[in-house]
Amino acid sequence: MSRFVLPVLPLVAAATALPASAATGDITEMLLIGRSAGQCAAVVAGGTTPGTPVTQWTCWGTAGQVFDARAAGGGYTIVDRNGKLCLAVKGGPKTTGAAVTVETCAGTKDQVWAPIGRGGDDVSLKNAASGLCLAVGATGRQDGDPLVQMPCEASATQTFVTAPRKGTSSWSGILPTPMPAVASTVLPNGKVLLWSARNRFKFGYGEIGRTYTAVFDPVTGKAGERVVSNTNHEMFCPGIATLADGRVLVNGGSSSFATSLYDPKTNAWSKGAAMNVPRGYQADTVLGSGDVFTLGGSWSGDLGHRMGEVWNATSGWRLLPKVDGDDFAGNDPGGIFRADNHMWLFGWGTKDVFHAGPAAAMHWIDTTGDGAVKSAGKRGADPYSINGSVVMYDAYRLLKAGGAPGYESGDGTTAAYTIDFSGGPTKPVRVTRQKPMLFPRAFSNAVVLPSGEVVVIGGRFSASTSSDANAIMVPELWSPATKTFTRLEAMYVPRHYHSSAVLLTDGRIFVGGGGVCGTCVNHPDAQILTPPYLFAADGGPAVRPVVTKSQTAAVRGATLKVTTDRAVAKFALVRMGASTHTINNDQRRVPLTIAAKSGTSYTLTVPADPGLMVGGNWLLFALDAKGVPSVGKVVRIR
Known part of the structure; x- marks a missing residue:
């Protein structure tokens, strides 16, 4: 689940080495996200005609926003997957403010971009022909601000992070609700x-x-x-x-x-x-x-x-x-x-x-x-x-x-x-x-997911309670193993002020609401996110373990007996919380120790600490060796 970044190639003297990365060679299906406003490089209207301008736009991961980076000429060509055209400053002029467009890929220097490390996974992209850097022009903060070239500097408008596609996730269609789910x-x-x-x-x-x-x-x-x-x-x-x-x-x-x-x-x-x-x-x-x-x-x-x-x-x-x-x-x-x-x-x-x-x-x-x-x-x-x-x-x-x-x-x-x-x-x-x-x-x-991973959903680039502008449409998955965030599929409806999100009993996530503040656009609907752990490597549904038998209640400091339909690797309890206004303080995940095993029957140890195992309804999940979870079983902890 490591995030792939553009490796800095040693042939470009101006490039500053980035920390070691697992990534080598080409990078596929990436978003190029600007740090100035959290928006994506986007070919205008998903155009496929050479000369089409490139701007920044709210990230959706749709046509014109998904690129491949291919090692070439001491840097990278950045190819729009939709139009098969290359990011370029046509002809390589050294003019400050010259527009960045997409052009027929020719391997020329004006289509080669060399990464300059800006700390962590952040980079600036230096054009091999002009020696100037990719930058967000105009305000640097709005949908439609053009991408241009500017003298290289360590500014937010010239700092980008790559977000390749990692694994599969998906959203349901838009499901109507009678009112926005301000709380759930x-x-x-x-x-x-x-x-x-x-x-x-x-x-x-x-x-x-x-x-x-x-x-x-x-x-x-x-x-x-x-x-x-x-x-x-x-x-x-x-x-x-x-x-x-x-x-x-x-x-x-x-x-x-x-x-x-x-x-x-x-x-x-x-x-x-x-x-x-x-x-x-x-x-x-x-x-x-x-x-x-x-x-x-x-x-x-x-x-x-x-x-x-x-x-x-x-x-x-x-x-x-x-x-x-x-x-x-x-x-x-x-x-x-x-x-x-x-x-x-x-x-x-x-x-x-x-x-x-x-x-x-x-x-x-x-x-x-x-x-x-x-x-x-x-x-x-x-x-x-x-x-x-x-x-x-x-x-x-x-x-x-x-x-x-x-x-x-x-x-x-x-x-x-x-x-x-x-x-x-x-x-x-x-x-x-x-x-x-x-x-x-x-x-x-x-x-929090039963795997211990955390999905962060929605929000806005700027703190405002009255607009869908600058909405962040792409969720992120944080891994406690790699300590990094990776992108998931974009949702269809902005979710920020007065929205809520909760873990469903089947391991998916309910996300709904937004609005109800006078001048807001109201969102009386919901979507359900299916996280990557419910997909197999080929993109099809993962085969899930099944908890065939479980206690419906357990006492802190005692044991919990569970039977599954096949061998599993881990168990976790996730407390059923409640969400409103970014807060879900009762939500928590606690991994359980397997004290004994006989075939597919397990004896689990429930921690004795009442502050950790707060009384109430929890969801018990079994996870296989690949991290695929069962459907949760409700267990009352007391």
Whole structure:
């Protein structure tokens, strides 16, 4: 799963050597992604006529955006797979700003581009005839900005990364939903509960007391709508938690004090205890005790000082006066209204919470008594990254990807880090920078697969809540083995602000929503992504192992007995979480140890740690030696 980069050929003296790469020779089916705006080199309108200009455009991986790089003349010719024409500065003029076009491939110097290393996998491309570099002209940030040649410099407009096709992935068609899936969660029956606001496409402030919801069936592609009013709660922009007893807790949002509970056993909503502090855009996480911690949320109620609270099934909400949301807020240009939103919170043990961001400073929170806070250091060199995405891909190990310096301002980042907080409050948190994503993203979603890989989906190049412009259409797959990102097939509909994504029981990913913010284009639809691990090497469907028998419940620290239809290599549990506004704090994957084996019957060890094995519904997956997963079996951990 390594990303292939253009190897720098030693015959070109001007080229700077890149780090060693597994790639040698020609590179096929690649996108050429500009670092200035995360857009792709594109032959205008997919044209096949010599002389057609090349611009940058939103990456779709469609005709005119897919190229082959072929070693030639001390560099590479870059050939458009659609028109079989070569990227060129026709005639090799040394004129600054001369247009880049596609021309009939002739092997001339004006069609040869030599990579210059810019760090990591980034390169500039120097034209062998002119000695000038490929650059994005005009603003360098918009669809249609031309590709030109300019004097070589280490600028974003002259920096590119190659993204060859690796493996197979695919999307379903566009599946209508009654409203945009602003929030979603997978139910034990495999269906997806989703909801929007007081109206299908419009939210409001104040206590109107209703929410449009639906249950989507990924098998039939159909969804049944329901308006929930019995809890007197507009559940727009709330906190969400999936409880130890299988219910879904929704708190705050437009109805800023309210709490609602959904029971998948009865398909019923009920009213929960009111919070002590009004809040919206806050985040929740379930503790090892089964209680729920919430923090932040100045979008609703007064600005600032959104103290932490803990929900208990018996006693309701308890305020933590010594846990002030302002102390966890980032330096957002929008002030505290935005700075204490969408925090990354993960339970540890029965009572502690690890705060990973989006602020650069991380913390430990003790939820007993009045609460207590202590520093966990900074997230490496990573600054405030609001609307980034974080997921637990392994036991107490997080992948953080993307984010922006302002909720509604600034550009998304490609920065990715792993965060290891397995040592708990008494040990240092280990933060490790990863190779960057291919695309800058704000408002993306991240979903962990049973393999431990993470899919990062959607987002925008620039942080804005009101437009589909600059949407990132190509998902990426991060591998914990190679620590790199590779591209997947582009989706059909932009998914960014007010979208959600969750892992389905069959190992595919539901992605939906977007809109519901006044001037937004609404997207009342969904698509389902089939990841590469469900395809064979020839591009056909992979043969999947089958879990033929499994316990439906397991106790922490005990064993779990499973039988499969063939030999498998690994098992993993993935907790069924809930997604909204880039956050899915309850989502986590835990690999299981095989304690004993007899034929195709396995005894698995369930970790005893209640902070890791948070009670509730998990999906048990068996994976074969090639990493192909079974369909997940629902197991209640308690």
